[in-house]
Amino acid sequence: MVTRVHLEEEDAAQALAEELDRRGHEVAIVKERFAGEDDDEALEFVVCTTAPEGALVDLVDEDAFVEVD
DSSP: OOOEEEEOOOEEEHHHHHHHTTEEEEEEEEEEEEETTOOOTTTTEEEEEOGGGGGTTTTSSSTSEEEOO
């Protein structure tokens, strides 16, 4: 199971990844282009982790898009 947290700011993604790593979870940051965007520079930063969704409750803003695969 992989939890993916989509963020607009690279700094926010880096901070989340560092905290998840500190808590012992596997983590990676992936840069993705916005689907359907015409602007080639429009990116989002996706934090991918094996941490269960519940482990993110105190770390992720309720406005963040979180998906579990």
